[in-house]
Amino acid sequence: MKLCIAEDPKDLPNSTQSFLEANELSNNIPLGILNRLRNNPKAYQGFKLYSLIDDDDRTLAYGHWTPPHPLALAAATQPAITAFAKAIRQENPQLSGISGPKDCIERFLEEWPELKPKITRTERMGAYRLDKVVPPRPSQAVIGPAVESDLDLVLRWRHAFDQDCQLISLPDEEAKSWAIDRIAHQEIYLARVGNVPVSSAIAGRILKTGRSVGFVYTPPEHRGCGYASHLVADLSQRILNEGYQFCCLFTQLENLTSNKIYQNIGYQWCEEFVHYHF
Incomplete structure (x- = not known):
């Protein structure tokens, strides 16, 4: 697995969009942010886009960081979460927070247990359709x-x-x-x-x-x-x-x-x- 880091949506692997669109509701925030960046590349300052791909260039996990907001994560399988957490830990070790689907975030924290004692506040949100x-x-x-x-x-x-x-x-x-x-x-x-x-x-x-x-x-x-x-x-x-x-x-x-x-x-x-x- 390989972590691709981009500062422009067009530089992401081709499979990223279809990976996110497979679950539009769950991934509506990253999809919206990517769409906004395509229309206005200056919409966010200092942001990074992360896409984890396998040997066949298939996207297995995605995240974005748009300061001052936390790292936002969307991912599929447990192996992908494990690899994504390890890669992010090397790339961006000073996280101010993390957000995303609860099951996904809980698995991420299992791979980065040092973050759990640092939690100062938790927000719980419901996604509705x-x-x-x-x-x-x-x-x-x-x-x-x-x-x-x-x-x-x-x-x-x-x-x-x-x-x-x-x-x-x-x-x-x-x-x-x-x-x-x-x-x-x-x-x-x-x-x-x-x-x-x-x-x-x-x-x-x-x-x-x-x-x-x-x-x-x-x-x-x-x-x-x-x-x-x-x-x-x-x-x-x-x-x-x-x-x-x-x-x-x-x-x-x-x-x-x-x-x-x-x-x-x-x-x-x-x-x-x-x-x-x-």
Whole structure:
């Protein structure tokens, strides 16, 4: 087995894309990142892409590192995990964290046991998939894409969303660039009551047959009114209407309200992901 290291998706082994697309849901984050890098090579600074291949150039494991985020891992078999962990240990011994499917990450840590005592915080995420929307209880909100005049609000809400989810916030200029680009491409949707925005969501990563939903945020003063359910159901249906076969999203497993909301509109739990901070 050989670890290939790249700083451009086109330099990865040809088998990497098909390896990831074999399980679009589980690998939707790496697939989305690779797609973004193809469209914008400067989207991330100092990143590395890792692909473990066998003697026939078949990809057996994949990971990416986009600082300041942790190493993200996707892999298949136990031998591949073992070889990948050993190779990463030599290439990048000072990990700040690791994330990915729980079973995969647990096997990785078995090969690098010194990391376990360094774990300072654990996040548990559920990966959900929707193939058909279950209409929620109607709300007074009207759904539509965010516009240029919503930029400041989107930036405030993105920061609040990151804080709520304990995510690493983008630097101000990067966050502004992100918001401007997403608004221009009509990917951010807002629910409004009258002229007042009450909830947000984004049509995110584009996959081969599906698309992700994210940035689901409702300010505290507007929670409990069904706005997020209405918005996510509406946006998910728009994505399906565009010809995608499914929608997917992540939510924190300890957030019982979010998990219930998504299940009620047709999302089905598929897999647990973990993020260990060192």
